[in-house]
Amino acid sequence: MVSTPSTAQPRQPYATHDVTNQPPDLAPYDAAEDTALLEGLRREGADWAEEDIRRLGLRAGSAEAQEWAELANVHEPVLRTHDRYGNRIDEVDFHPSWHHLMRAAVAEGLAGAPWADERPGAHVARTAGGLVWGHTDAGHGCPTSMTYAAVPALRAQLDLAKIYEPLLTSREYDPELRVPTEKPGLLAGMGMTEKQGGSDVRTNTTTAWPTAEPGMYQLRGHKWFTSAPMCDVFLVLAQAPEGLSCFLVPRILPDGSRNSFRIQRLKDKLGNRSNASSEPEFDGTLAWLVGPEGRGVKTIIEMVNCTRLDCVMMSATLMRKTLVEAGHHVRHRSAFGARLIDQPLMRNVLADLALESEAATTLTLRLAGAADRAVRGDAGESAFRRIATAVGKYWVTKRGPAFTAEALECLGGNGYVEESGMPRHYREAPLLSIWEGSGNVNALDVLRALRREPATAQALFDELALAKGADARLDAAVLRLEGQLAAGSESGARRLVEQMALTLQASLLVRHAPAAVADAFCATRLGGDWGHAFGTLPDTADLDAVLNRALPDGS
Incomplete structure (x- = not known):
């Protein structure tokens, strides 16, 4: 068979695969820009x-x-x-x-x-x-x-x-x-x-x-x-x-x-x-x-106290890492005619995540400071470390899976794909709540400390007292917590420890974070002006101030 020359015009190669509206690689970036x-x-x-x-x-x-x-x-x-x-x-x-x-x-x-x-x-x-x-x-x-x-x-x-x-x-x-x-x-x-x-x-x-x-x-x-x-x-x-x-x-x-x-x-x-x-x-x-x-448990418990702090640290790290990934994506991705970062609902989600991340990081470093001073012989800090590390281990690690899931969702379907790295972070998050004592173990450990070591409760309330009078919602939460401690039961241990964690985080933010961050955290986590998912901050929240602090380069 004799072939004849084709008269068809050559097609543009891969014209349907032009890549647009995708973010560039995040790396290199500064993980300490926090x-x-x-x-x-x-x-x-x-x-x-x-x-x-x-x-x-x-x-x-x-x-x-x-x-x-x-x-x-x-x-x-x-x-x-x-x-x-x-x-x-x-x-x-x-x-x-x-x-x-x-x-x-x-x-x-x-x-x-x-x-x-x-x-x-x-x-x-x-x-x-x-x-x-x-x-x-x-x-x-x-x-x-x-x-x-x-x-x-x-x-x-x-x-x-x-x-x-x-x-x-x-x-x-x-x-x-x-x-x-x-x-x-x-x-x-x-x-x-x-x-x-x-x-x-x-x-x-x-x-x-x-x-x-x-x-x-x-x-x-x-x-x-x-x-x-x-x-x-x-x-x-x-x-x-x-x-x-x-x-x-x-x-x-x-x-x-x-x-x-x-x-x-x-x-x-x-x-x-x-x-x-x-x-x-x-x-x-x-x-x-x-x-x-x-005396094996007493001996090795010193090891567990340290590894529990590291579980809090790594949960806070995963929060920060996935927040940075989500922030990078929404800065470079557009939908419905606008960049995602400029859309009000996405800004609400990111700001809510930023609040959670800052609270986790701030608590982690406060626990590390207590550990450092306890090693050097500070009895008050030792008592605070004893109770606050168990509280932080319970709460911060519990927040990790929900946080990473929400950050993953900011990337949409791209976040569900292994190449994004987000699935690896999401799979990692539940581990930190399980290792070194699951949620129940840590909640019951808090009760054990309160009952056997009265100095721990005093150390916690001494810490909370440092923010007394700075925020009415925080003052009310401290009073509620005092009542909960008096009526504490084993079946209600998780509820009690959750309130201890939120109150402690709020007190640290009231003392050390800008007013916009502390106010939004107290309004939602203590004041009840919040939904059941991230991204439900009230209209009164200063989203711009929260985001400019958490994601300073261009958010």
């Missing part, structure tokens, strides 16, 4: 760290760091139980991006470094660093958090603390499994929960039997949820002859041999995919007693 964060950093005594926080914010928002975060979640950790010859090794392989993130976090002092820093505000500086570096990936925040939290618990056994604390407070990251004392720096994990009990650790069945060497025990049992199994050492709860006790378990023993730490599987989690969470099995595992036998 007025509430920087003000809180200065107010809580860590103004000396501002230059480092600003530098870290630029690094967190860089295209490189954002790519590390994405790759670490796409290429999930892989368990290798045996080597090629059949030897049991129980190792987890991570993508190089995970190691880049970890190396940066440890070098920036986001692990145990504050415990070796004598400057007032060192723990505040670490928390502020977490609030900006958390704009990358949440998963690697788990081992850094546990390493930070292990130090005060380990101090219950001074001979062990003398050996391990200098390594846990190091800024050197070494991912290789080696004899701990031969490494430049260590990471710590913890193994508390078991499948039959979860948060009810007193039902643990893992046993610990003393050996001939003083302080050394052998463990036997199965832990249900142990994150970051490639850490160097773990604080573990087990039943010793005198009751539930705390133990230090190294992966590599002093003679260079591998301890019995058999990883049965990695958890297939909803989110937090970059972080390996595992089920280790102990069988003749060597461990060293930390603190007295039978």
Whole structure:
């Protein structure tokens, strides 16, 4: 068949795929461009760290760091139980991006470094660093958090603390499994929960039997949820002859041999995919007693207090990160003839989210300040930290999922697509309410503190009294709270803790935030002039002032 020349005109290639009305990439951006964060950093005594926080914010928002975060979640950790010859090794392989993130976090002092820093505000500086570096990936925040939290618990056994604390407070990251004392720096994990009990650790069945060497025990049992199994050492709860006790378990023993730490599987989690969470099995595992036998919960609770603060911090970080993403999108996206950011209802949604984000950030830094001053011997701050951290853990982490869902919706269908990054943040949010005690556990812990430690209630009301007379709605909320405390019941614990959190957040904003922010928060969260979803601020709210503070570059 003879072909004939075509007379058809060539078509314009891909004319139907011209990309318009889409925002440019957010990165690079400055994750520390957060007025509430920087003000809180200065107010809580860590103004000396501002230059480092600003530098870290630029690094967190860089295209490189954002790519590390994405790759670490796409290429999930892989368990290798045996080597090629059949030897049991129980190792987890991570993508190089995970190691880049970890190396940066440890070098920036986001692990145990504050415990070796004598400057007032060192723990505040670490928390502020977490609030900006958390704009990358949440998963690697788990081992850094546990390493930070292990130090005060380990101090219950001074001979062990003398050996391990200098390594846990190091800024050197070494991912290789080696004899701990031969490494430049260590990471710590913890193994508390078991499948039959979860948060009810007193039902643990893992046993610990003393050996001939003083302080050394052998463990036997199965832990249900142990994150970051490639850490160097773990604080573990087990039943010793005198009751539930705390133990230090190294992966590599002093003679260079591998301890019995058999990883049965990695958890297939909803989110937090970059972080390996595992089920280790102990069988003749060597461990060293930390603190007295039978006082395991009291020993390890120091660790939990620190990790709960980090759950609040990471929830506040997710709020801020998704608010920034939403704000960036609506600045560059138009619909129905106008930019989304210029449309009144979208501005209401964003301003409402901004209020929630500032309240979470402000409370987080106040908790960090209390922790810093408690470490330095302030009894009043210690009592405030005890109750306010549990309150903040309950409330801020509860707000996270609803917040991230609303921020995701600001991107419309684009936000529901994995490429936007929003689904990863959304999956991450519920975890922070579950880890270190779910909502009920934290609400009941608040009741326990109020009943057993009366100084905690006094410390809370002393804090609220600092804003007395500044806002009538706040004063009324404090009076209501006093009545609720008097009539508190276990079934009403969530309601009580919610009111404690809102009242505390309002008092902090009344004292430290601009009038537009404090007034809108008090009108809605305390005064009832609010709907049941974000974006229902009253017409009296100064949306422009709230947004210009939260999203200063062009909102």
